[in-house]
Amino acid sequence: MLTQRIDVQLEKRSYPIYIGADLVSHFATACQDHGIPTQCVLVTDKHVAPLYARQLLNELQRHGFEPTLIIIPAGEYQKCLRRTNALYTELLERGISRKSVLIALGGGVIGDLVGFVAATYQRGVQLIHVPTTLLAQVDSSIGGKVGINHPLGKNMIGAFYQPRFVWQDVSYLSTLPPRELLCGIGEVVKYGIIRDAELFAFLESHMPSLLRYSREELLYAQSRCARIKAQVVSEDEYEQGVRVILNCGHTLGHALELAGKFKVLKHGEAVLLGLIGESYIAMQLGILDEHSFHRIVELIRSLPLKFKQTNLAMKEVFPAIRRDKKKVGKSVRYVLPQRIGTTVVINDVDDTLVREALRYVFSLFR
Ligand SMILES: NC(=O)c1ccc[n+]([C@@H]2O[C@H](COP(=O)([O-])OP(=O)(O)OC[C@H]3O[C@@H](n4cnc5c(N)ncnc54)[C@H](O)[C@@H]3O)[C@@H](O)[C@H]2O)c1
Ligand SMILES: [Zn+2]
Incomplete structure (x- = not known):
């Protein structure tokens, strides 16, 4: 069909x-x-x-x-x-x-x-x-x-x-293992945050069905996301401009993935944590309102993420941010949620705030 x-x-x-x-x-x-x-x-x-x-x-x-x-x-x-x-x-x-x-x-x-x-x-x-x-x-x-x-x-x-x-x-x-499904959901949540408030609201009410592999809900999420990715790529095939928004949650996400040597966290799981951390940064900078911040955190916390903070050392994560290939020159680029459905790109965030954001993420998964 x-x-x-x-x-x-x-x-x-x-x-x-x-x-x-x-x-x-x-x-x-x-x-x-x-x-x-x-x-x-x-x-x-x-x-x-x-x-x-x-x-x-x-x-x-x-x-x-x-x-x-x-x-x-x-x-x-x-x-x-x-x-x-x-x-x-x-x-x-x-x-x-x-x-x-x-x-x-x-x-x-x-x-x-x-x-x-x-x-x-x-x-x-x-x-x-x-x-x-x-x-x-x-x-x-x-x-x-x-x-x-x-x-x-x-x-x-x-x-x-x-x-x-x-x-x-x-x-x-x-037939997809649950952990792989969760990784895909990580990117789906990202699409809601960067471009689709309606999809985000859908996820808030339908996450249990998605986690039960319900076809109808999966199809809906899949087509919303494919549409966004297709649009973004059509506008900017070679990542010279708007395509960068797809990296929301990925600056911290990649660092967490790298710090765990790709064994502790899978990509989609790391993105979920990255989305929390970057939303925290956005809120502290006055870019994201508190209500939207809490919606993002609540949605991600409702997922069966098996991550335990003890498996990752903070001292490994921080330097990994600078090693991320998406840095421009010497600055590190963040795609931060502005409200649910839009983002802003910021170059460089104060180290103290980044550490605070990571500590916040870890505090949720103790
Ligand atoms: N090109 C891009 O734009 C882009 C974007 C994001 C990620 N990636 C890359 O994608 C890779 C990760 O992809 P992934 O998460 O799909 O992982 P994967 O390809 O390793 O698949 C995950 C696991 O699921 C198994 N599997 C796949 N389909 C299955 C099914 N239907 N039923 C049962 N088992 C199934 C696979 O054999 C594998 O063991 C990374 O290498 C990443 O760099 C690329
Ligand atoms: Zn990704």
Whole structure:
């Protein structure tokens, strides 16, 4: 059941995001409509393959496509140069030509990695994103950022490379582990804060249903977020301007993630904590009113975040802020909520206030 089509408008690189439930039997027709080459390579990971690869392969074969399947291990460590090279080798050995398409079936790791391979293999082959985590659906599959990690930094090697289309099936989320669902919710909350007061109010009243994987509520949240991301990217593909608002909660979030060496907190969890900390800063600076601040804190505190402050040392978090790649020159940029639905960008916040904000966050998770 296709419920929506949202367009990312980038002139020649424009593409649709299809959103719905139980969409698999429409996938090959969509490929035909887009003139996708018959030679296609479905790349996925070990967790997703047994759940969803076969149905997609059958669907493609039934419609005259010639798909092959590549399965790689799961996890962030796969977003590396070694795995990228192994994929190039596999594609070459299987005789995959320039006139082919890579289909990235999985979470953000698969999307970023396969997207990067698609951008570079034989100077670029076509790409379709089939995101299977909430985070990948609302965030990483839209906007064309693809890339891999370097031992010296996350996402340090990459490109902007837009897909032909994005295929978002809410049914995939039914098998998602709860912690991964929560990570996606972290980004959903962010979208409410930066651009969508109505979505935020919806989250305040429907969070229990979302946490129970209710399809209807997930679909609603997914399409609101996809619409925002599509709009923002359409306005600013290369992050020269408005796209920066997507980093709300991420300055402190990245620092918390880094301080825990990516083991204590997952990205979406760190963003949730970052949103509290940055809202605290905004309130103290008189940018955000107290009522909105408390709404943000209450919403995030209602989530089943298993974080315990004892697992992170404050002395590690603070220096990590300056190591964040999003700093401009020597200053550190914060995207702070102004009220629910709008933000302001501030360069540099007084160290004392940042420490106070982090202490406030930690005090909530003792
Ligand atoms: N390109 C961008 O704009 C952008 C934006 C945000 C995040 N990212 C990147 O996304 C990555 C994180 O993505 P993620 O959170 O989706 O993590 P992930 O890709 O690691 O997926 C999380 C886990 O869930 C499993 N999984 C995926 N779909 C499943 C399903 N439907 N059922 C059961 N298990 C499933 C995966 O195998 C994995 O173990 C990071 O590398 C991050 O840098 C990129
Ligand atoms: Zn994020």
